[in-house]
Amino acid sequence: KAGVTQTPRYLIKTRGQQVTLSCSPISGHRSVSWYQQTPGQGLQFLFEYFSETQRNKGNFPGRFSGRQFSNSRSEMNVSTLELGDSALYLCASSWDRQGGSTEAFFGQGTRLTVV
Amino acid sequence: GDSVTQMEGPVTLSEEAFLTINCTYTATGYPSLFWYVQYPGEGLQLLLKATKADDKGSNKGFEATYRKETTSFHLEKGSVQVSDSAVYFCALSHTGTASKLTFGTGTRLQVTL
Numbered sequence: 627k628a629g630v631t632q633t634p635r636y637l638i639k640t641r642g643q644q645v646t647l648s649c650s651p652i653s654g655h656r657s658v659s660w661y662q663q664t665p666g667q668g669l670q671f672l673f674e675y676f677s678e679t680q681r682n683k684g685n686f687p688g689r690f691s692g693r694q695f696s697n698s699r700s701e702m703n704v705s706t707l708e709l710g711d712s713a714l715y716l717c718a719s720s721w722d723r724q725g726g727s728t729e730a731f732f733g734q735g736t737r738l739t740v741v
Numbered sequence: 742g743d744s745v746t747q748m749e750g751p752v753t754l755s756e757e758a759f760l761t762i763n764c765t766y767t768a769t770g771y772p773s774l775f776w777y778v779q780y781p782g783e784g785l786q787l788l789l790k791a792t793k794a795d796d797k798g799s800n801k802g803f804e805a806t807y808r809k810e811t812t813s814f815h816l817e818k819g820s821v822q823v824s825d826s827a828v829y830f831c832a833l834s835h836t837g838t839a840s841k842l843t844f845g846t847g848t849r850l851q852v853t854l
Contacts, residue, residue, distance in 0.1 A: 719840075
């Protein structure tokens with residue numbers, strides 16, 4: 627069974643540009659979450675999508691947005707990039723079983739560098 | 742709000758030493774608790790989990806017990822190997838929001854020969 631796939635693995639962008647990152651979840655998983663990992667702030671939850679709807683959102687500015695498609699693939703977009711957006715962006719998918727927690731499976735991440 | 746506190750790293754041990762990484766949490770209700778491991782240049786891998794009080798999660802020689810009375814989920818291993826060198830994250834989530842994880846700051850483990 628294929629794992630969570632994130633593309634691209636590495637990205638360099640210029641301040642002020644926008645960027646789109648992609649995540650393909652494990653087959654059958656309908657929930658996709660995004661996290662930002664930085665040395666200073668650690669791992670922070672960005673948002674979660676379930677069946678094409680944003681179900682949870684973390685404390686990030688509106689420049690960070692996402693969406694989920696009918697095949698559960700997800701994209702996140704960051705507009706007007708700032709130097710502080712440089713981070714490892716991790717995607718996680720899970721099979722969200724009603725009434726019980728399940729574990730999340732993570733992709734290898736996209737390393738975004740803003741210059 | 743929810744929070745997870747982990748012991749500061751880095752932790753440096755000799756091979757075959759005993760490992761303990763402390764983790765305590767603050768949360769309402771009865772969260773599920775997890776340990777994730779991150780190897781250099783990689784994403785996170787689930788190491789073990791526990792979903793209710795007194796549950797013990799175990800995997801690859803690592804163990805952690807969900808202690809509700811002390812709100813703790815300490816990670817232990819009896820004999821570490823060089824290949825265990827990585828960053829370890831303690832995390833929690835609530836039922837129905839399994840994908841919204843709250844992480845600790847991570848503890849780097851370095852195992853030497």
